[in-house]
Amino acid sequence: MKDDVLYHFNLGTSSHNLPAMFGDVKFVCVAGSPLRMKEFNEYIAGVLGLEDPDSNYPNICEGTDRYAMYKVGPVLSVSHGIGVPSTSIMLHELIKLLHHARCTDVTVIRIGTSGGIGLEPGTVVVTKQAVDAQFMPRFEQVILGKTVVRSTNLDHGLAEELLRCGEEMNQFDTVIGNTMCAMDFYEGQARLDGAFCFYTEKDKQEYLAKASEAGVRNIEMESTVFAAMCELSGLRAAVVCVTILDRLKGDQVNSSNEVLHNYMQRPQILVGHLIKKQLSVSGKP
Amino acid sequence: MKDDVLYHFNLGTSSHNLPAMFGDVKFVCVAGSPLRMKEFNEYIAGVLGLEDPDSNYPNICEGTDRYAMYKVGPVLSVSHGIGVPSTSIMLHELIKLLHHARCTDVTVIRIGTSGGIGLEPGTVVVTKQAVDAQFMPRFEQVILGKTVVRSTNLDHGLAEELLRCGEEMNQFDTVIGNTMCAMDFYEGQARLDGAFCFYTEKDKQEYLAKASEAGVRNIEMESTVFAAMCELSGLRAAVVCVTILDRLKGDQVNSSNEVLHNYMQRPQILVGHLIKKQLSVSGKP
Numbered sequence: 001m002k003d004d005v006l007y008h009f010n011l012g013t014s015s016h017n018l019p020a021m022f023g024d025v026k027f028v029c030v031a032g033s034p035l036r037m038k039e040f041n042e043y044i045a046g047v048l049g050l051e052d053p054d055s056n057y058p059n060i061c062e063g064t065d066r067y068a069m070y071k072v073g074p075v076l077s078v079s080h081g082i083g084v085p086s087t088s089i090m091l092h093e094l095i096k097l098l099h100h101a102r103c104t105d106v107t108v109i110r111i112g113t114s115g116g117i118g119l120e121p122g123t124v125v126v127t128k129q130a131v132d133a134q135f136m137p138r139f140e141q142v143i144l145g146k147t148v149v150r151s152t153n154l155d156h157g158l159a160e161e162l163l164r165c166g167e168e169m170n171q172f173d174t175v176i177g178n179t180m181c182a183m184d185f186y187e188g189q190a191r192l193d194g195a196f197c198f199y200t201e202k203d204k205q206e207y208l209a210k211a212s213e214a215g216v217r218n219i220e221m222e223s224t225v226f227a228a229m230c231e232l233s234g235l236r237a238a239v240v241c242v243t244i245l246d247r248l249k250g251d252q253v254n255s256s257n258e259v260l261h262n263y264m265q266r267p268q269i270l271v272g273h274l275i276k277k278q279l280s281v282s283g284k285p
Numbered sequence: 286m287k288d289d290v291l292y293h294f295n296l297g298t299s300s301h302n303l304p305a306m307f308g309d310v311k312f313v314c315v316a317g318s319p320l321r322m323k324e325f326n327e328y329i330a331g332v333l334g335l336e337d338p339d340s341n342y343p344n345i346c347e348g349t350d351r352y353a354m355y356k357v358g359p360v361l362s363v364s365h366g367i368g369v370p371s372t373s374i375m376l377h378e379l380i381k382l383l384h385h386a387r388c389t390d391v392t393v394i395r396i397g398t399s400g401g402i403g404l405e406p407g408t409v410v411v412t413k414q415a416v417d418a419q420f421m422p423r424f425e426q427v428i429l430g431k432t433v434v435r436s437t438n439l440d441h442g443l444a445e446e447l448l449r450c451g452e453e454m455n456q457f458d459t460v461i462g463n464t465m466c467a468m469d470f471y472e473g474q475a476r477l478d479g480a481f482c483f484y485t486e487k488d489k490q491e492y493l494a495k496a497s498e499a500g501v502r503n504i505e506m507e508s509t510v511f512a513a514m515c516e517l518s519g520l521r522a523a524v525v526c527v528t529i530l531d532r533l534k535g536d537q538v539n540s541s542n543e544v545l546h547n548y549m550q551r552p553q554i555l556v557g558h559l560i561k562k563q564l565s566v567s568g569k570p
Binding site: 142 | 317318368374381419427467472473478481483495514
């Protein structure tokens, strides 16, 4: 391919000098919300002592509102929207971007929110294995009309290192466990409060109990495709999500915005600690 | 439920007077991009002669960046992000919102972009039937660990009325056909230009030829869940997407931003014409 247009990023190999823009990237952090990525970029700039005195961090994907992208030093932050399809587009274009920019030795970490199973809200879960809604460690997708199954392994060493960071910091509970990836927030996660619901509280509790038996500690909507695509591309990857409610006790997210914002910062703080530590070891920045 | 928090809209039954805010809604238009919904809201305000002299149309979902929502007169515009899971969350909360607001006789229309099959770019496709990546008129989802299959019927009368509007206006080609809903933009749509690809140009062309034989005229990423959820809720629904390239001839979206923007306005113009016509018949506004 002579020219490669990364359509959803509004970037391309002929319109942008991708090696110059991204060649030094060593960490990519991704999350659903564009605003949370903007905040994380500013946070990590502070952690690494790379603050811009004017706080001028442009959205690199300006010109499209599909995804937002920020960069400070060796850390790139990209939003992926909600759910597997939205995340898969971002990852296809991110992996192509890292390839075109000739990046090496890149770690990708998803920082997100999730519903916990039997955990105090605010607990941070580092994913051991991403599983689907039948608790299997696989990502199924239809390609050319046929179902293709991919494995969803994450980097065990990286997960353990994140857990150690949590212990060192000792600011909030950090646990390791399986993460279930659902295709919907309501029926796909056994919620009773969607626009329609054809099962009972008892059915819900039985399903969540089975999830718990399978080692599932939290439920979100992107981990399987994230794990599968990073594994297939040889990228070291981890998933770090805070739980914003305990699904055994309810379905509605009704904590105050202040409480939720505090929770949402926890994966950022944990990953910031890890990045600073790993860059110190490698002598950069 | 005493209180219902529509979490991803940042709205709720105890924090907002939903009947006062939304009780008069008769049309809901949805599209992926928040910016396109803002534009459509301003466009439809002009079409209906309801312009605010200050052009002051606040985002009703301010306080969250998950979805954006605008309203002018009886027309509500809501973004749904990319893909089935993101769209399902928006629809669950939209259907609850319409219920809480005691809206009646509501029509919901998705206006979007798509890849065409054998159509001149810029052609508008009104969906006859939403089909999955195996060309079946169904939406499959996993609920409590079991696969549930739902039908994806849209309102035939509304589709025919949209086609008639296209003929009356005669500004661009408008056709009716089946729309395939894919779970990914790259491998899920048989593109060769993703981060990885394990099939050939010949495999791709064979798959697209089969889609064409099944009556598929265009491919997008939301139509099956949109059709299934609207049908289940008794909402009159239609899907109107413009094709931004001919997939038989390529995979990359490399038209200029001006050309793309012109294409993207076409579903808006068609649906604006329909809404004006239907409101004139009913004597409002």
